[in-house]
Every structure is written in C-alpha cells, then in structure tokens.
Amino acid sequence: MTSNAAANENSDLHDAAFGREVQIELVRLHARIIRRMPWVQSILAACIGVIVLRYVPLAAFAIWCGVSIGIESLRAEYAERLLRKAAPVDSKRAHRAFVLWALAAGAAVGVGAAFCFPNLPISDQAVLGIVLFAMPAAGVAVSQSSRYIAAAYCLAILLPASACWMLLYPHQALSVGVMTLVYCAFIILVSVEGESLLLRSVVIRHERDRLVRDLEKRNADVREAMERAEQAAQSRARVLATASHDLRQPLHALSIYSAVLAAGPAPDQLREVGANIDQIVRSLGSLLHGLLDLSRLTVGHYEPEHKRVALEAVVESVCAEYRRSAADKGLELRVRAEPVRVLGDAVAIGRIVRNLLDNAIKYTARGTIDVSLALDAAHDAAVIAVADSGPGIAPEQQARIFEEFYQLDNPGRDRGRGVGLGLAIVQRLCELIGAEIGVESAPGAGATFRLRLPHRVTEEHASAASVGGDESAPLKDRSVYLIDNENDILHGTQRLLESWGMRTAIANSADAAERLFRERGVPELLITDLRLRGAEHGAELAARLRRKFAQFPVLVITGEVSATAVAQVDGLGGTLLYKPITPELLRRAIVRAIAPC
Amino acid sequence: MKILLVDDHALFRAGLRMLLAALGKDVVVFEAASADEALKIVANDAQIRLCLLDLSLRTSDGLSLLGALKQAAPNMVVVIVSGADDNVTICNCIEAGAMSFISKSATPEVLTHALRQVLKGEVYLPEQVALDARDAPRPLLTPRQREVLKYLSQGLPTKLIARELDLSEYTIKDHIASIFQVLHVRNRTEAVICASRLLLLSSP
Numbered sequence: 001m002t003s004n005a006a007a008n009e010n011s012d013l014h015d016a017a018f019g020r021e022v023q024i025e026l027v028r029l030h031a032r033i034i035r036r037m038p039w040v041q042s043i044l045a046a047c048i049g050v051i052v053l054r055y056v057p058l059a060a061f062a063i064w065c066g067v068s069i070g071i072e073s074l075r076a077e078y079a080e081r082l083l084r085k086a087a088p089v090d091s092k093r094a095h096r097a098f099v100l101w102a103l104a105a106g107a108a109v110g111v112g113a114a115f116c117f118p119n120l121p122i123s124d125q126a127v128l129g130i131v132l133f134a135m136p137a138a139g140v141a142v143s144q145s146s147r148y149i150a151a152a153y154c155l156a157i158l159l160p161a162s163a164c165w166m167l168l169y170p171h172q173a174l175s176v177g178v179m180t181l182v183y184c185a186f187i188i189l190v191s192v193e194g195e196s197l198l199l200r201s202v203v204i205r206h207e208r209d210r211l212v213r214d215l216e217k218r219n220a221d222v223r224e225a226m227e228r229a230e231q232a233a234q235s236r237a238r239v240l241a242t243a244s245h246d247l248r249q250p251l252h253a254l255s256i257y258s259a260v261l262a263a264g265p266a267p268d269q270l271r272e273v274g275a276n277i278d279q280i281v282r283s284l285g286s287l288l289h290g291l292l293d294l295s296r297l298t299v300g301h302y303e304p305e306h307k308r309v310a311l312e313a314v315v316e317s318v319c320a321e322y323r324r325s326a327a328d329k330g331l332e333l334r335v336r337a338e339p340v341r342v343l344g345d346a347v348a349i350g351r352i353v354r355n356l357l358d359n360a361i362k363y364t365a366r367g368t369i370d371v372s373l374a375l376d377a378a379h380d381a382a383v384i385a386v387a388d389s390g391p392g393i394a395p396e397q398q399a400r401i402f403e404e405f406y407q408l409d410n411p412g413r414d415r416g417r418g419v420g421l422g423l424a425i426v427q428r429l430c431e432l433i434g435a436e437i438g439v440e441s442a443p444g445a446g447a448t449f450r451l452r453l454p455h456r457v458t459e460e461h462a463s464a465a466s467v468g469g470d471e472s473a474p475l476k477d478r479s480v481y482l483i484d485n486e487n488d489i490l491h492g493t494q495r496l497l498e499s500w501g502m503r504t505a506i507a508n509s510a511d512a513a514e515r516l517f518r519e520r521g522v523p524e525l526l527i528t529d530l531r532l533r534g535a536e537h538g539a540e541l542a543a544r545l546r547r548k549f550a551q552f553p554v555l556v557i558t559g560e561v562s563a564t565a566v567a568q569v570d571g572l573g574g575t576l577l578y579k580p581i582t583p584e585l586l587r588r589a590i591v592r593a594i595a596p597c
Numbered sequence: 598m599k600i601l602l603v604d605d606h607a608l609f610r611a612g613l614r615m616l617l618a619a620l621g622k623d624v625v626v627f628e629a630a631s632a633d634e635a636l637k638i639v640a641n642d643a644q645i646r647l648c649l650l651d652l653s654l655r656t657s658d659g660l661s662l663l664g665a666l667k668q669a670a671p672n673m674v675v676v677i678v679s680g681a682d683d684n685v686t687i688c689n690c691i692e693a694g695a696m697s698f699i700s701k702s703a704t705p706e707v708l709t710h711a712l713r714q715v716l717k718g719e720v721y722l723p724e725q726v727a728l729d730a731r732d733a734p735r736p737l738l739t740p741r742q743r744e745v746l747k748y749l750s751q752g753l754p755t756k757l758i759a760r761e762l763d764l765s766e767y768t769i770k771d772h773i774a775s776i777f778q779v780l781h782v783r784n785r786t787e788a789v790i791c792a793s794r795l796l797l798l799s800s801p
Contacts, residue, residue, distance in 0.1 A: 248680060252701035256612030265618035273615065276608050378711060471750035 018206065023091035025202050026145040026195075030098055031079035033142050037105075041072040052125060055119045064115075068108035075101040095146060102139075102149045106156025109135060113157075114164035125165075132161045133183065140191045145198055150191035154184050184247045235404070239294075242405040242420075246287055250280045290421035294404065297428040304345040304433045311382055311453070312337040313500075314346055315373045317352045317583050320499040324492050326361050326508075328370060337373035339380045342453050347584055349384075351455065353435070355422040356386040356449045364390035376452070387448040393441040401439070402427040427547075474591055476501035483513045483528035483538065484557075493527070496583055497590075509533055510541050514548075522550045525594050530558035530569075539568040546572075553593040557581065598716070599644050601627045603635045603662070604651035604678070609701075613649060613678070619707065621716045632657040632665070639669045646672075647715065650695075652679035652686070660693055667694045670755055676715050682723055692786040694752025697721040720750050722793045738779060745772045750789045 045065045053061060078101065082094055113132055116124055136154035143149035162180040220231030257277050265273060267532035296302055319335045326333040353371075360369045376383050393401060400406045405420040430437045434454055441447035480502050484490045490506045497504050505520060507513040509530060526545070528538035536544075542554045554574030569576040575589055604610045607630065614626045624645065627645065629635035632654060639645060648666060652659035663675055674697075677690045681738060682700035690698055699711045700723050707724075714721040738746065741762075748758040755773070759766045780791045 246679075248702070249609070252680060253606065253609040253612055255701075255703070255705050255708065256609060256616060259708045260612055260615045260619060262705055263616060263709060265615055265619050269615055269618075272611070276611055280608055 020091060021193040022199065022202050022206070024089050026198065027089065027094045027098070028083060029198070030143060030145045030149065031082045031094075033377050034079040034098070034101075035076045035083075037142070038072045038076050040067060041069050041105075044135075045069060048128070048131065051124050052120060055121070056116055062117070064108075064112040066142050068105070069114060071101070071105050071108050074104060075163065079138045095096050095148070098143075098146070099148045100249040102143060102153040103156045105159070106136075106139070106153040110157040110160035117161070117164045117168060121277055125168075129161070129165070132157055136184070136187050140187055140194065142195045143191065147188055147191045147195050149182045149235075151184075151188045152188045158184060182475040237412075239291075243287070243291055246405065247284070250284045250287075254282050287417070287421075290425065293425055294421060294428065297432060298426065302348075302432055304348055306343055307346070309342055309346040309349065311340045311342055311349070311373055311384070314350050315353060315371060315384060316499050317496065317587075318350055318357060319371055320495045321492075321583060322357050322361060323495060324488070329361060329364075330366060331361060331364055332368040333371070334368060335371045337371075340373060342376055342382050344435075344453055345433050349435075349451075350584065352426050352429050352435075352451060353384060353386070355426050356451070359422055360390065360447075360449075364388040364563070379452075380454070384451040384488070385448055385451070386451075387446060389446045392443045392445045393439065393447050394443050394501050398439050398441065402437075455551065474595070475587075477503060478525065478594055479505075479523045480525045480527060480590070481505045481513065481516055481523045482506045483508070483510075483526070483532065483541070485509065485529065485531075485533040489529075493586075496586070500587065502590075510536050513524045513541060513545065517545055517549050522552050525555065525590060527555045530556050537568075539572055539574070542574065543572055555589055555593055598646055599625045599627065599646040601629065601635065601638055601645050601673075603629045603632075603648065603654070603659075604631045604656050605656075606651070606767060608664055609651075616709070628777045635662065635708060635782070636665060636669060639666060639673070643670065645670065648673050648675045649678050649699075649715075650675055652677055652681060652690070660689060661734075663690065663693050663695060667752060672697065674715075674718070674751055676721075687723065688786050688790070691752075691789050692784075696751045698723060720789070721788065723729065738776065742772055742776050742779070745769060746788065746792050748778055749773070749776075749785055750792060760772060775799045 045068065048358045049061060049065070065156055075098075078097065082089060090214065109132070113128060118129065120128065126472050135157055136150075139153040139157075141152050143153060158180050162176055166176055169176075175569060176377055242490060254277065257273055257280075260273055315337045323333055330372060357369070357371065369389070370385070370387040372383075372387075374385075375381075402423045404424040406423075426437055429435075430451070436452040438450050438452075439447055440450065458563055475497075480497060482490055482493055482497070482504060483506075484493070485508050487508055490508060494504045494506055505523070507516050513528075524540055526592075530538040532541065538556050538558075539554075542556070547553065554569075554572055555577060556569045556572075557577045559579040566576060576588055576592055577585065598621060600621075602613055604609050604613070604616075610628050610630070614628065617624050617626055627638050627642070629638055633656075635648075635650075640782050648665060648670075650659055650666070654662065659677070659679070663677070666673065666675055675695050676697040676699060677687075678699045678701060679686065679690075680701045682702060684699075687698045697711070697715050697720050699708065699715070699721060703711065703723070709723045720730075728749045744762060745758060748761060753761070755769050759769045762769070773785075773788075776788055780788055782788045782791050
C-alpha cells in the first residue's frame with residue numbers, strides 16, 4: 001500500500017469516527033429532551049380530560065391516558081438508560097429506537113383522538129384539532145436532532161386524526177387532506193433545516209475543541225523543547241567549567257616544571273622532569289582529543305555507517321589490543337564471542353567496546369574481565385557485555401557515570417586515571433548508531449556494561465560481496481613479517497594481526513629480518529618501523545631486502561614527521577603510517593597494500 | 598629546612614619538590630596528598646618550618662586544614678598555593694592564618710621569585726594585592742610594632758606573639774591597636790595585606 005493511500009484511509013477513518021461521534025452527540029441531545037416528556041404529556045392529558053370527559057366514558061379516557069403517558073414514560077426511561085450508559089453507544093440503533101418510540105407516542109395521541117372525535121360537539125372537536133395540529137410543531141422542537149423522529153411523530157398524530165375528520169366531514173375531506181399533507185411536509189422541512197443547523201454547530205464545537213487540544217499539545221511540545229535546550233545549555237556549561245579546570249591543572253604543573261628547568265636542576269633530576277612532563281602532556285592531549293571527539297559527535301558531524309559488520313571480529317580485535325595491558329595488571333581477560341552480523345558502524349562499535357574495556361581494566365584491581373557477544377533472539381538484537389570484577393558502582397552513581405567528566409572515586413580529578421570522557425563518548429555514539437547502553441552493578445560486586453545493537457542481519461550466509469566477507473577474508477592466511485626493535489610493540493602487533501587470521505613472523509633487528517627472509521622466503525607484506533637499532537633504518541632495510549630477494553609490498557611505521565623519511569618511503573613505493581596507529585587504520589592500510597592491483 | 602607539601606595532584610607536588618630543592622639549600626621535603634597525611638606528618642615532626650598548602654584538596658577543604666595545621670603546629674609558616682587566586686580567596690586565607698599566597702597560574706618566573714621570598718621567610722602576595730603605592734610614604738612604626746606586625750603576618754594569635762616577645766597579652770593588644778591606627782586598617786587581614794603592599798615586612 002502506498003503511503004498516500006494509507007493517508008487517505010487514515011483520513012477516511014478519521015471522518016468516520018468523527019461522524020459517529022456527532023451522531024452520538026445528536027442522539028444524546030434528543031434523549032436529554034425526551035426525559036421530560038412524561039410531565040408534558042400528563043399536563044396535556046389533564047387539559048384534554050377537562051374538555052372531553054363530559055362526552056367520553058371515564059374508563060375509555062383513563063385507558064388512553066394510561067397508554068399515552070405509559071409510552072412517554074417508557075420512552076423517557078429508555079432515554080435515561082441511554083444517557084447513563086458508560087459503554088460506547090450504538091447511535092444508529094438508538095436512533096432507530098427513538099423513531100419507533102416517536103411513532104408509538106404519536107400514534108397513541110392520534111388514534112386516541114380519532115376515537116374521541118365522533119363523540120364531541122363541534123366546538124370541542126375544533127379545540128382538540130388545534131391541539132393535535134400544534135403537537136407536531138412542538139415535536140419538531142423536541143426531535144430537532146432528527147428529521148425521521150419528527151416525521152414519525154408528526155405523521156403518527158395527524159394521519160389518524162385527519163382520516164377521522166375526513167370521514168366525519170366528507171365535504172372537507174379534500175382540503176383537510178391536502179392541508180394535512182402540506183403541513184406534514186412543512187414540519188419535516190423545518191426539522192431538516194433544524195437538523196443541519198444543529199449538525200453544523202456540533203461540528204463547529206468539535207473543531208474548536210480539537211484546535212484547543214492541538215494548541216495545548218503544541219504548547220507542551222514547545223515547553224519540552226525549551227527544557228531540553230535549557231538542559232543542553234546547562235550540560236555544556238558544566239562541561240566547559242570542568243574542562244577549564246582540567247585543562248588548567250596540567251598547565252599549572254607544566255609551569256612548575258618550566259620553573260624547575262629554569263632553576264637548573266641536578267642532572268639526575270632531569271629524567272624525572274622529562275617523564276613527568278611527558279605524562280602531563282599526554283593527559284592534556286587525551287583530554288583535548290576527548291573534548292574534540294565529544295563536540296564532533298554532538299554537533300552531528302559524524303555520519304554513522306550502515307553496513308554489514310561481523311561483530312565477533314570487532315570484539316576480538318579490540319580485546320587483542322587490550323590483552324597486554326590486562327595481563328600487566330594481572331587481570332584475566334576472557335572473550336566469548338559467537339558469530340553475529342549486524343547492520344551498523346564498525347568503527348563506532350569498536351570505539352564503544354574499546355572505551356568500555358579500557359574502563360574495566362582501569363577500575364579493576366584484580367580478578368577477571370569477561371567480554372561476551374551473544375544473540376538476543378527474542379529481541380532480534382546483538383548484545384555485547386563487558387563484565388569486570390572491580391569495585392562496582394552504587395545505584396545513585398549509575399546514571400551519572402555517563403555524564404561528561406564524572407569519575408568514580410576521583411573527586412580530586414587526578415588525571416592519572418583518565419579524563420572522564422570515555423563513557424560520555426560511549427553514550428553519544430550509542431545515540432548516533434541507535435544502540436542502547438546500560439549498566440548493572442552493585443558496590444563490591446563488579447560492573448557489567450551491556451551494549452544492545454539492533455538491526456541484526458538474519459541471513460547467516462553472508463555473500464562474498466558483503467562487508468562481513470571483506471572484514472576477514474582478504475587477510476586470512478596472508479603472510480606478513482614485522483620488524484621493530486621494541487619487543488612489546490612486536491608482540492602486541494603480532495597478536496592483533498593474528499586475530500585477523502594472518503600468518504605472522506617477527507624480527508627485532510635487520511639481521512633477524514634477513515634471517516627470516518632466508519629461512520621462510522618472501523612474505524606477502526613487510527611491516528617495519530622506520531627507526532631500527534643500528535645504522536640502517538626501516539626503508540633502507542626494505543630496499544636492501546627487495547634487491548636481495550624479491551619484490552614485496554612494504555608498510556613503514558614512523559613516529560617522526562620528516563621530509564626525508566617521506567621521500568625514502570615514496571622511493572620504495574611503500575606506504576608510510578604515522579603513530580599513533582589505530583587497529584582500523586592499520587587494517588585498512590594492510591588491505592590496500594596487499595590488494596591485487 | 599624541613600618543608601611540607603600538601604597537594605593532591607601528584608605531578609604538581611613532584612614539580613614543586615624539585616623546584617624547592619633547586620632553590621633552597623638543605624631542603625628536606627615531606628609530601629602529603631590529603632589532610633590526614635598532612636596532620637600525621639606534622640604530628641610526627643615538630644621541626645617543619647614551612648608548609649605549602651593547596652586549597653582544593655580531594656577529600657577536604659584546604660581552608661579548614663589550614664586551621665587544623667596552625668593549631669597542631671603554631672610556629673609553622675603556612676603558605677597557600679592555589680589555582681583560585683581571586684582577592685576574596687586570598688583574604689580568607691590570610692584571615693585564617695596563612696602568611697603568603699602563591700597563585701598556581703603565575704608564570705614560572707613569578708613562581709620562582711615567590712618561592713625564593715617564602716624560603717627567605719618573607720611574605721609574598723600576588724601582584725594584584727601588592728599592586729598599589731610602592732612609592733607611597735612609609736608609615737612610621739616603632740621597631741616593636743614592626744616585630745608584632747611580622748608575627749601577625751605569620752598568623753600567630755595574640756597569646757603566642759606575647760610569648761615570643763616575652764610581653765603581656767595586654768601590651769600586644771595595645772601594639773596591635775596602634776598598628777591598625779597607623780596603617781588605617783580595621784583588622785589583622787587588612788593589616789597584613791597593607792603591610793605587604795607597603796613592603797613593610799620585606800625590608801628591615
């Protein structure tokens with residue numbers, strides 16, 4: 001169904017509902033008036049009694065009174081029940097019932113009059129005739145809301161009465177008949193006019209109510225938007241205040257160290273000064289990066305991707321990055337990931353998991369950290385959980401930990417413990433990619449952060465062209481040699497590459513690299529640091545190995561930005577990567593480097 | 598000279614320790630990251646002459662710690678080293694018995710200069726307080742009044758000043774009253790700030 005048709009149907013539905021509502025309104029209006037009819041009918045019967053009792057037997061009159069007032073009473077009772085009814089009223093049925101009641105009430109009067117007429121003298125006949133003709137006119141006022149009710153009442157009174165009159169006075173038959181019909185037609189016409197007038201007024205009232213409701217809703221919307229804006233402004237002000245404090249603290253410390261350097265410190269102190277300055281600059285840097293990330297995510301410059309992602313690969317590669325720092329703290333890092341595909345943003349998801357894992361390691365002194373990826377089939381979502389055995393989070397703090405700069409147990413804002421933006425960034429990213437983040441924790445019982453990702457891809461057999469295939473296929477079983485003189489970096493990178501399914505070998509010097517080439521042949525890719533132990537640097541070594549063995553693609557990693565390094569790597573036809581390098585960057589560079597041209 | 602550093606920012610504390618070591622001779626530095634640690638160190642060692650105290654401590658308010666420190670070691674000179682450097686904060690600190698006030702936001706040169714002053718036992722207040730009237734005529738104070746003023750600036754209570762100068766409390770109160778009169782001030786804080794501004798304490 002097109003949306004247009006849906007909209008039409010919607011408006012039809014709306015109209016039908018509106019029509020029913022108006023019908024009910026009109027029926028109820030009629031019912032309210034009908035409730036008073038027994039009294040009117042009683043007074044009328046009393047007045048008629050005064051006129052006719054002299055000529056009509058009391059018993060006959062009493063029977064008539066009973067029948068007509070009884071019918072009116074039953075009609076009023078029906079109306080009363082209808083008005084009290086809480087459940088939705090079937091307006092069509094009620095309307096039909098009222099038409100029948102009007103017919104009965106009218107017939108009781110009209111037929112009764114027809115039986116009276118022959119017994120009355122002419123003057124009383126005339127008075128009764130006037131009364132009878134006046135009653136339908138009053139009936140129009142009573143049954144203003146429906147022409148059918150008015151017509152039934154009017155005809156039920158006038159037809160028997162007129163017929164009787166015509167029989168009694170045949171010479172007047174034609175004119176009485178015509179006048180009766182014209183009168184009836186006129187009465188019905190008036191009631192039609194009345195009905196449409198009433199209908200219009202009811203519609204107008206409904207319109208007005210709707211407008212008022214709309215207006216109130218819009219006012220509420222505006223108020224809500226204003227409150228949101230106010231909150232956003234407050235949160236920005238809070239971020240700014242904290243940020244300025246947190247930026248000033250390291251600056252103060254830097255200025256002290258500058259003074260220390262100016263005062264000419266002892267040579268053995270220089271190392272400490274250097275290390276401390278380094279630490280301060282790092283924390284300043286990560287604070288600035290965090291703030292920039294946050295502002296980028298806030299103002300909506302970040303356009304999340306919507307691609308097929310192999311979640312288990314993302315989770316495993318992030319865990320591979322942190323395996324070492326977890327081990328350094330003596331923590332056990334356990335990963336349990338079942339293969340799940342979602343449509344989403346691999347970079348954002350990786351970033352979220354990284355921040356969660358970073359926090360878990362930072363706040364856990366001993367024990368284990370469990371990372372799990374599982375499917376929530378009931379809700380068709382993927383769930384990534386990061387559980388630690390850390391100190392836990394008190395319930396009143398659980399909502400606040402996602403605020404910018406909120407840190408547990410760190411009121412002094414010691415920047416050695418991070419800047420307090422990690423979870424705020426997680427929160428923003430989750431909003432951007434439509435994921436949910438929650439935490440379950442109790443003091444002393446560790447904390448579990450749970451990320452729920454929607455958009456699970458149901459067909460499990462990812463086609464060759466899918467991103468899921470791209471994620472791991474091109475790197476699987478490809479051989480790569482790593483050269484770096486830092487063993488830590490070598491092992492860390494090796495683990496990362498192996499988590500992508502690559503076959504790796506490592507060398508921490510030029511000699512070791514050459515040995516590798518001799519013993520195991522030429523790799524499909526060489527990754528080397530630019531700076532190596534000894535005179536030769538990475539690019540030169542790669543060039544020499546190429547001359548000696550064969551051509552192979554080269555990735556050169558460097559921490560320095562120098563024109564000569566760029567020129568040398570360019571001459572090699574290799575790719576130059578600047579530190580720090582994220583796993584995503586490295587992966588992309590590798591895929592590009594070994595792609596068949 | 599034994600010095601106590603109280604600051605919860607470890608890196609800042611380390612920098613300050615190195616700067617003091619570079620500026621002073623035979624400086625022994627004790628470090629505390631919290632009020633409890635600071636009070637414990639002071640209780641253990643009565644020889645600490647100088648305390649550099651950060652106002653914004655993680656677990657407690659620096660100003661109340663200042664009071665506790667003055668009570669535990671009345672002879673120790675307390676100098677506030679703070680990131681907040683508005684006049685109200687400075688006045689509150691002096692009122693509470695701090696002798697000097699050094700702003701963390703000061704340039705390295707000013708920091709060095711301020712610490713040198715403090716190590717020499719002199720009063721240092723930020724420029725904004727000691728701004729006016731370097732060449733205003735110096736009010737005439739008697740040597741005795743000058744001495745009392747010096748102790749005032751160290752935040753000593755009347756009783757201790759009396760003990761130091763071997764005079765009665767009544768006489769000291771008299772001296773203080775005449776100092777207020779000469780300097781046209783109403784209380785001890787104003788007296789110390791005025792004295793510092795007019796360089797009454799830094800020269801003989």
